Amino acid sequence: MAEHITIGDVAPRVQYVADGVLAEFAYPFPIFEEADLEIRLDGTVLTGGATISGAGASEGGSVLLAAPPPTGTRVTLRRRLKIARATDFQNNGVLRARALNDELDYQVAAIQQVADDVIGTVRVGPADGGALVLPQRGARANRVLGFDSNGDVTVFDRGTATLGVPFVGGIPRTVEDKLAERLTARDFGATGDGVTDDGPALAAAMAAAAASGRVLEIGEGSFRTTQPLLLGGGAAGLVMHGSILYAGLGGQAALTLGDGAAVRNAAKRYEGLRVVRATISDWEDEADIGLVMRNLDASFVEIRQVEGFTIGVRTLGVERGFEDSTLVLGRIVNNRIGLDVRTETAAAWNTSVRYYGGHFAIGSTVHTDKDRFGVRLSAAPGAYVAHNRHLFDGPGFELQAKDRPISGIPFLVEVSSRSVWARALRMEGCSPHVARHTGAAQDHVYEVAWASQAYLVDVDYTSTATRVGAVVRASHQAAAFREASREVAAVPNLRAARIRWSNTEWGFEKLACLASNVSGAPVTLADYAFPALDAFGFTDNGVVLTGGRGLGFVVDARNCREFALAVDADAPRLAVMCFDAYRNVLTDTGAPLVRASGQSLVWNASARWWQGSADMADATLTRPQVVRLAPQVAYAIIGLVRVADNYEVRAMRLGCDPLFAPSLLYGQPGLPHGARELVAEAAWNPPAIAAGGSAQTSLPLPGARAGDFASAAFSLGTSGLVFLAQVASTDLVTVTAWNRSGAEIDLGAGTVRARVVKA
Incomplete structure (x- = not known):
């Protein structure tokens, strides 16, 4: 220095x-x-x-x-x-x-x-003085350090009940009991540094929580594990502030909550769940799952993040139900299937669950050639398939499938579920389908609050689907319009709507008469839509369908795919006939051309229609029926037929989505069925008619029968002439011009018109 x-x-x-x-x-x-x-x-x-x-x-x-x-x-x-x-x-x-x-x-x-x-x-503080001296090593070993009544250092047995809360009514507890009140992963050596393999420590902590019935807490940090983890149903719950980083082998669940078999895992509370895969799965193995929850009942689950698996989250009924629980969903990202609602055995069920939120998203560069789905309802082979009463509130789907040859669909339904409702969902970059149904699901309601696909959001029914009837409510500033219902046709009183076609044949206003065995070589719609047939019976209230007879509405289905049929009848049987754009009949080619909402349809080869497998009955919830037509069906006849027993029909109505206004076909050239009034006209230049004389001409009028009310008119002024009409013979009307004046009358060329009204 x-x-x-x-x-x-x-x-x-x-x-x-x-x-x-x-x-x-x-x-x-x-x-x-x-x-x-x-x-x-x-x-x-x-x-x-x-x-x-x-x-x-x-x-x-x-x-x-x-x-x-x-x-x-x-x-x-x-x-x-x-x-x-x-x-x-x-x-x-x-x-x-x-x-x-x-x-x-x-x-x-x-x-x-x-x-x-x-x-x-x-x-020691300046005012205390003295010294605090530790007891000898042997005396303090495996004991708790504390202070006696004088404030001096002393030791206590770990089981000594000397700790309590400073409030009235507080009961002293052992130190060991107090410290074990909530187990933490760090109690077992977990670090949460994202590098150390915390798998053994997490497994030990979860085993202890399950054995002691305690809540396990996983603190802040990233807890890396190379082994799958299980928190048994004995644990009271799980609280996570950090995340589990799964770096183990694929083909297994990273984290499983609850017991399998027939054990009921009730009243559990899982909060802040985060499971992230270290590298994104190849999406090939459905056993590669982020989070599995088994047999939960009356429980609460908050999922903050699950990312990078083939299946992100699976709720599973295993020989018992997953039911009556609430799930709060966060980021479910980069999984081929975000949430899988599933049953494992025939004795299991998955029903009555509420789901709030959920952002189901896929990165723009993740597996761009593979289909992806937000929520799937599924069942193992042979397992129970009636997944009922699920409510999804406000989920968002960002599936990166737009303009790609893949499917990116929010809901994939492979079971026979009923009453699955999705409210105010958002679709961004998805396929133009809110759901895909592959089985017998029905009574689903999909309320689309916003979609980049705009109005035309639909349900995709695959070739294996046996039921339809899902409702899509797409808003986009048309909510008020779409909440209305459109009636395509109505016959409120079939008894009053009957038309006497001839002495033996009857027709009905707006309806085509159907026959189960049409003679000849019928090909087109006109060959099957009869204006009248015999063998109908009548009561004071309606018409009785007897053997081989039916009634149906004929509709233009080129733009509208779904129709709703409502009837007042004893035990009616649904039937649908399908025709192509050229009005040629379509037959069964393997893939069903029509499906119904409440039952399966079977092909009747001789009649060339699809008919219901059961009656439309209130007791079996098949009375109201929605009919969905395949894209190749351009025209259809939708109605009722007699299959087994005669039955009475009193009223029929047909409706559709108010977004469409399909045409009801009847009373037109080539399709005269359903019309009570028939008209014809022709050019006529009657000769000069002398006083008191008359002139006649005949007009072809298909459907005209003896006994019909007939009238006639002429296109020019007819002062002094009276025009009369009568059915001269089948399909022909004679018109007579009678000069009742006292002078000859020459009308000149004009158009004569005839009208027939059937009783």
Whole structure:
């Protein structure tokens, strides 16, 4: 040292918080040499990589680091001296002031160092005095350290009931019981640093929670595991503040909650669940699952994040039900199937569950050639398939399938579910289908609050689907319009609507008469839609369908796919005939051309119609029927037929989605059915008619029969002439012009018109 330093009243330690820019930091206390300065970055002692200046200066100096520490790093500079005397004064030697000052300075600096260390220790306050002395090692081993009634240090047995809350009514509990009130993963050695394999520690913690009936807490951090984890149903619940990072083998569930078999896992509470796969699955193995929950009943589950698996979350009934629970969903990302609602056995069920929220999303570069689905309702082979009463509230789907030859559909329904409702859902970049049904699901309601596909959002019924009847409510500023219902046709009283076509044949207003065995070689719609047939019976209230007879509405189905048929009848049987764009009849080719909502349809080859497999009955919930037609069906006859027993029909109505206004076909050229009034016209230049004389002409009028009411008119002024009409013979009307005046009348060329009204 060039000159002796002065040790002032300055603490031998200083701290800074790095800003990521500065690399030089000052220390305001003196050091004797560079080795006396300790440099710590966030608690780690820095060895090398720093230039120290100012050693031996009373005012201190500075440290220049090789690189600026990252932002937020705590930089600690402190003086650390060896507590030792390195010099000695010789007997009868010269006592130099410099040497003495240096020794005293070193002693003062060492005392300051000790004082700084003492500041961070637990010590008796100045007013207490005395000393706190630890009991002997043997006395304190495996015991709890505490204070006695005098405030002195003592030890207690771990089972001693001496701890309690400072409130009235508080009951003292053992320390061990208090400490074990909630188990944490870190109690078993889990680190949560995202690098260490915490799998064994997490498994041990979960086993302890299940055995003790406690809630397990997984704290902040990323807990990496290479083994699948199971929290048995004995645990009261799970609270996660951090996440599980699964880095194990594929083909297994990363985290399973609850017991399988026939065990009922009731009243559980799982909060903050986060399970992330270290690398995204190849989406090939459906056993690769992020989170499985088994047999939950009356439980609450909050899922914050599940990412990167073939199946993100699976709710599973295993020889018992998954039911009456509430799930709050967060980010369900980059899974081929986000949520799988499933049953495993014939004795299991999955029903009555509420789902709130959920962001089901796929990254734009993730498996761009593979189908993906937000929610799937499924069952293992032979398992129970009636997944009923599920409510999804406000889910969002961002599936990255638009303009790609893949399916990205929010709901995939493979079971015979009923009453599954999805409210206010959002579709972004999805296929133009809100759901795909592959089985006998019905009575689903999909309410689309917003979709990038705009209005034309539909349900995709595959070739294996045996039921229809799902409702899609797409808003897009048309909500009020779509909540209305459109009636295509109505015959409120079939008895009053009957038309006497001939002495033996009857027809009905707006309806075509159907026969189960049409003679000849029928091909077109006109060959099957008869205006009238015999063998109908009548009561005071309606018409009785007897063997081989039926009634139906003929509709233009080129734009509208679904129709709803409602009837008032005893035990009616649904029937649908299908025709192509050229009105040629379509027959069964393997893939069904028509499906119904409440029952299966079977092909009747001789009649060439699809007929219901059961009667439309209130008791079996098949009375109202929605009929969905395949895209190749352009025209259809939708109605009722007699299959087994005669039955009475009193009223029939046909409706559809108000977005469409399909045409009801009847009473037109080539399709005369359903019309009570028939008309015909022709050009006629009657001759001059003498006073009191008459002239006649005949008009072909298909459907005209003897006994029909007939009338006629002429297109020119007919003062003095009376036009009369009568059915001369089948399909022919005779018009007579009678001159009742006293002079000859020559009308000239015009158009004669005849009308027949059937009784």
